[in-house]
Amino acid sequence: MQRSFMALAIALLAQFPLSIPVLAAVNINTASQEEFVALHKGLGPAKAQAIIDYRKANGPFKSVDDLKHVKGIGAKRLEKLRPELTVGPAAKVAAAGTVKAAPGQTAKGEIRPVADAPKK
Numbered sequence: 432m433q434r435s436f437m438a439l440a441i442a443l444l445a446q447f448p449l450s451i452p453v454l455a456a457v458n459i460n461t462a463s464q465e466e467f468v469a470l471h472k473g474l475g476p477a478k479a480q481a482i483i484d485y486r487k488a489n490g491p492f493k494s495v496d497d498l499k500h501v502k503g504i505g506a507k508r509l510e511k512l513r514p515e516l517t518v519g520p521a522a523k524v525a526a527a528g529t530v531k532a533a534p535g536q537t538a539k540g541e542i543r544p545v546a547d548a549p550k551k
Contacts, residue, residue: 456517457499460491472511478503492518 457466459482473503476485478501485501486492495516498504
């Protein structure tokens, strides 16, 4: 009886794919205020705007470490945010929960059709 119940539960769960959020690195050189606020570790709207204002005034960031020059971003906050930030091309999160690479790149685990493969 218990095995039948477990089998039924597993079969039912298989019918409804779980929506697991996929975290992708946010490019600090192109991110909008909304993208910064949506980070897992979170930044408030004011701090997100401060990053954007600094970027406009001083040009693109060369590394994630350059965020320490933004008023209110200290070493502790930078270390919490570091895994979610990049200065390179950011991966795009698709609605289905898969990660899409920037044009010309393949995301980890993505299978590229033969027609899309680079020609030698």
